[in-house]
Amino acid sequence: MLNDIEKVLYSEEDIRQKVKELGEQLTKDFAGRNPLVICILKGAFIFMSDLVKEIKIPLEIDFMAVSSYGQSTKSSGVVKIIKDLDVSVEGRNVLIVEDIIDSGLTLSYLIDVLEHRNAASVTVATLFDKPARRAVELQPHYKGYTLPDEFVVGYGLDYAEKYRNLPFIGVLKPEVYS
Numbered sequence: 001m002l003n004d005i006e007k008v009l010y011s012e013e014d015i016r017q018k019v020k021e022l023g024e025q026l027t028k029d030f031a032g033r034n035p036l037v038i039c040i041l042k043g044a045f046i047f048m049s050d051l052v053k054e055i056k057i058p059l060e061i062d063f064m065a066v067s068s069y070g071q072s073t074k075s076s077g078v079v080k081i082i083k084d085l086d087v088s089v090e091g092r093n094v095l096i097v098e099d100i101i102d103s104g105l106t107l108s109y110l111i112d113v114l115e116h117r118n119a120a121s122v123t124v125a126t127l128f129d130k131p132a133r134r135a136v137e138l139q140p141h142y143k144g145y146t147l148p149d150e151f152v153v154g155y156g157l158d159y160a161e162k163y164r165n166l167p168f169i170g171v172l173k174p175e176v177y178s
């Protein structure tokens with residue numbers, strides 16, 4: 001598995017520190033608002049579990065599974081909801097937790113869905129942002145790192161469902177997917 005990685009962009013320790021900083025900021029900004037923190041599966045599962053431990057106020061969590069990449073390194077452009085939320089977002093301060101914003105298609109679709117369901121507010125926290133590939137206008141409220149235009153894996157992110165368990169974020173060797 002490690003042989004397929006061209007370079008490590010951020011180590012496990014780098015990410016730990018960044019997640020702690022994001023958590024401190026969110027703790028201040030969401031104090032008294034009982035946020036509903038929504039993990040976008042599968043990619044965000046590791047970031048979500050590390051992040052909520054660093055948000056030191058009462059909150060609730062829920063999960064939504066969506067997919068648009070499948071076995072490819074390019075978005076299909078069609079966002080499919082595979083698992084919906086268990087609770088209503090009506091009147092709630094929602095914090096969406098994403099691993100990465102790339103084309104932005106997944107998030108712009110989700111924000112639309114949650115606003116139509118009458119959330120009181122919709123805020124986005126992403127660990128990684130790849131603005132070079134944006135197909136729609138979209139800016140996260142909170143972000144960890146800006147990434148170059150390369151396909152990355154690890155810390156929850158996959159290629160064809162593999163590499164999610166790497167503890168760091170790295171660039172996949174192009175020969176693995178081409």
Ligand SMILES: O=P(O)(O)OC[C@H]1O[C@H](OP(=O)(O)OP(=O)(O)O)[C@H](O)[C@@H]1O
Pocket residue numbers: 040041042043044066067068069070075098099100101102103104105106107157158
């Ligand atoms: O900004 P975009 O171009 O829409 O890309 C970002 C989305 O793509 C990935 O999910 P994917 O569809 O691969 O599902 P997964 O989380 O199960 O890997 C990632 O986890 C984000 O949700």
Ligand code: HPA
Pocket residue numbers: 069100102103150151152153157158159
């Ligand atoms: O660079 C990426 N890696 C893994 N999954 C992704 N989904 C969007 N962009 C990426």
Ligand SMILES: [Mg+2]
Pocket residue numbers: 043069070157158159
């Ligand atoms: Mg994926």
